[in-house]
Amino acid sequence: MAGVHVNDDCKVAFMEMKANKTYRYILFKIDEKAQEVQIERLGYPDESYDDFTNSFPANECRYAIYDFDFTTEDVYQKSTIFFIAWSPDTSRVRSKMLYASSKDKFRREMAGIEVELKATNPSEMSLDILKERAREHNH
Secondary structure (H helix, E strand, C coil): CCEECHHHHHHHHHHHHHHHHHHHEEEEECCCCCCEEEEEECCCCCCCHHHHHHHHHHHCCCCEEEEEEEECCCCCCEEEEEEEEECCCCCCHHHHHHHHHHHHHHHHHHHCEEEEEECHHHHCCCHHHHHHHHHHHCC
């Protein structure tokens, strides 16, 4: 498998997220016919974490990048950029394989991701888990 191409729009949106906090999150999908990662949804700063998690399809794989703002124990505002590989058990085997085999290439092209999270159901990407992983990362 030659791998999947990452559409330039994905990189541009990610750079805007990092530099200007234009987006809270970006949801990506692989167009299997085009063999390309594309933006499915852009989440704006006023959207909640529930808006983010509700944007994932229940039975299809996705990639997402989430800019998580939090306050450290010594009361500093910090931000951690999460990469979430969403692969529900109910998604097609071929789709799971495609997302799994393309993940490393996608991550390399999105320089600046700090923490990776794999989730097969919503409880594996709860806000509590993000908080815990962000604290671990920033110690």
